[in-house]
Amino acid sequence: xxxxxxxxFALHINLSTEEEAHVVSLLQETRIRKNQxxxxxxxxxxxxxxxxxGCLRMYHTDKQGNEHNMLFMPENWWAVDxxxxxxxxxxxxxxxxxxxxxxxxxxxxxxxxxxxHNPKFERFFRILTQNGFNLYQHRIxxxxxxxxxxxxxxxxxxxxxxxxxxxQKHIASYLAITPVFLSRLRQGL
Amino acid sequence: xxxxxxxxFALHINLSTEEEAHVVSLLQETRIRKNQxxxxxxxxxxxxxxxxxGCLRMYHTDKQGNEHNMLFMPENWWAVDxxxxxxxxxxxxxxxxxxxxxxxxxxxxxxxxxxxHNPKFERFFRILTQNGFNLYQHRIxxxxxxxxxxxxxxxxxxxxxxxxxxxQKHIASYLAITPVFLSRLRQGL
DNA sequence: CGTCTATTTGAATGTACTCAAAAGCGGTGG
DNA sequence: CCACCGCTTTTGAGTACATTCAAATAGACG
Numbered sequence: 001x002x003x004x005x006x007x008x009f010a011l012h013i014n015l016s017t018e019e020e021a022h023v024v025s026l027l028q029e030t031r032i033r034k035n036q037x038x039x040x041x042x043x044x045x046x047x048x049x050x051x052x053x054g055c056l057r058m059y060h061t062d063k064q065g066n067e068h069n070m071l072f073m074p075e076n077w078w079a080v081d082x083x084x085x086x087x088x089x090x091x092x093x094x095x096x097x098x099x100x101x102x103x104x105x106x107x108x109x110x111x112x113x114x115x116x117h118n119p120k121f122e123r124f125f126r127i128l129t130q131n132g133f134n135l136y137q138h139r140i141x142x143x144x145x146x147x148x149x150x151x152x153x154x155x156x157x158x159x160x161x162x163x164x165x166x167x168q169k170h171i172a173s174y175l176a177i178t179p180v181f182l183s184r185l186r187q188g189l
Numbered sequence: 190x191x192x193x194x195x196x197x198f199a200l201h202i203n204l205s206t207e208e209e210a211h212v213v214s215l216l217q218e219t220r221i222r223k224n225q226x227x228x229x230x231x232x233x234x235x236x237x238x239x240x241x242x243g244c245l246r247m248y249h250t251d252k253q254g255n256e257h258n259m260l261f262m263p264e265n266w267w268a269v270d271x272x273x274x275x276x277x278x279x280x281x282x283x284x285x286x287x288x289x290x291x292x293x294x295x296x297x298x299x300x301x302x303x304x305x306h307n308p309k310f311e312r313f314f315r316i317l318t319q320n321g322f323n324l325y326q327h328r329i330x331x332x333x334x335x336x337x338x339x340x341x342x343x344x345x346x347x348x349x350x351x352x353x354x355x356x357q358k359h360i361a362s363y364l365a366i367t368p369v370f371l372s373r374l375r376q377g378l
Numbered sequence: 379c380g381t382c383t384a385t386t387t388g389a390a391t392g393t394a395c396t397c398a399a400a401a402g403c404g405g406t407g408g
Numbered sequence: 409c410c411a412c413c414g415c416t417t418t419t420g421a422g423t424a425c426a427t428t429c430a431a432a433t434a435g436a437c438g
Contacts, residue, residue, distance in 0.1 A: 060330050060333070060334060062334040066334070068330065068333035068334045069333075070329060070330065070333070082319065082323070083319075083323050083326075086319065092330075126315060129318060129322060130271065130272075130275065130318060132322060133271060133318060133322045133325065134271070136322065136325040136326060136328075137259070137272075139329055140259060140325060140328055140329060140332070141257065141259065141281075143329070143365065144249070144257035144259070144362075144365050145251040145255070147425095148425090148426080167383095167384070167385095168385070169385085173333075176332065176333050177427095178426075178427065178428085179384080179385070179386095180385085180386080180426090180427075180428085181425090181427070182385095183385060183386055183387085336393095337393090337394080356416070358416070358417085366395095367395065368416080368417070369394090369395080369417085369418080370394055370395075371417095372417060373394090373418085373419090376418090379438105380438095381436100381438090382435100382436085382437085382438100383436080384433105384435070384436085385432105385433080385434070385435085386432080386433070386434085387430105387431085387432080387433090388430090388431085388432100389430090390427100390429085390430105391426105391428075392425105392427070392428090393424105393426080394425085394426095395422105395423075395424070395425085396421105396422085396424090397421090397422085397423095398419105398420090398421090399418100399419085399420085400417100400419075400420100401418070401419090402415105402416080402417070402418085403414100403415085403416075404413100404414090404415085404416095405412105405414090405415105406411100406412085406413085406414105407411095407412090407413105408409105408410090408411085408412095
């Protein structure tokens with residue numbers, strides 16, 4: 001049950017058995033169903049979530065009511081509206097479930113305590129933010145320099161197998177094209 | 190000469206006169222001319238730059254040799270390829286000058302020492318990374334949900350007055366449109 | 379099984395592009 | 409200081425890529 005998140009920590013920091021036990025004792029768990037909303041725009045993002053099973057998406061709803069997928073978060077990804085979470089401000093983004101999910105999470109307060117208690121976690125989440133920064137930077141570069149077809153191939157490379165699990169319309173939204181055009185793109189491979 | 194950078198630090202951390210004197214003693218200065226390259230793709234980004242005067246741009250060159258502007262950095266912005274700098278890996282991006290510039294900078298080693306000597310700076314640069322993260326997130330949201338015209342207006346709001354200082358082709362590249370189309374857009378305001 | 383939503387397909391449209399030429403602007407040297 | 413050269417911007421015309429709209433098909437869920 002906790003092996004995935006412990007393996008995830010181990011990517012960037014080394015924890016003793018005691019440290020592992022401590023962080024595990026702080027984790028809360030929840031299960032959510034497909035299409036359920038985890039974070040709604042305007043609410044404060046109170047938790048940082050680790051996706052243990054399933055897949056989340058983060059998206060923005062524009063004035064016309066159209067949804068735009070920023071990011072998909074399948075197993076082993078972390079989900080948070082970082083500006084809302086760290087600033088305790090209303091969230092700009094929504095987060096919802098594309099599949100039934102099992103999530104582990106930490107509240108802001110608990111995470112702050114964890115930082116105090118063990119600076120390794122501050123390092124871990126700092127690296128996580130930096131990785132997110134790099135990911136977004138790459139995404140902007142893609143949107144500037146790649147065609148829709150190339151961005152689709154990049155999506156498949158970045159999220160192997162995910163296209164089989166989620167609706168085409170969500171992939172189209174992520175790629176900034178219409179579902180109709182994505183359908184035609186996939187014909188021409 | 191140092192008032193701009195000290196005011197910039199003061200946005201996020203409070204420094205004593207001694208602390209200010211210490212960081213100032215570590216800063217190096219350089220002047221570069223318009224079109225000169227500060228960081229070339231493939232080199233390791235060895236410094237983090239504060240733009241004291243002038244304007245830099247960060248851009249990617251694709252396989253066809255086309256340049257795509259990721260970010261403009263006028264006075265009071267920091268410039269760095271963060272993946273290259275923090276991982277001491279070859280840079281993916283180029284940084285060059287759009288105007289004659291005066292830059293202050295710190296090397297990776299000096300910055301690490303500064304972190305050790307005074308954790309306030311770790312906090313400062315952590316907030317800086319987070320702000321960069323938010324900026325990019327907003328940029329992706331714009332590219333997903335706004336038209337070229339709206340993105341142009343967003344650019345003018347984010348960089349007041351900058352459109353008068355830099356070439357249209359650089360703004361067009363930033364907006365992911367052609368200079369020809371930007372010219373037509375500006376007619377129709 | 380039936381309903382609702384998602385995907386595919388076709389046709390027409392429009393947005394942004396390329397190509398080409400002219401005009402404007404800036405820097406440099408005579 | 410002016411003339412020239414090179415680069416940028418503007419303008420026009422034709423084109424292509426991606427869109428919208430609509431209808432048919434397929435698939436998911438209760």
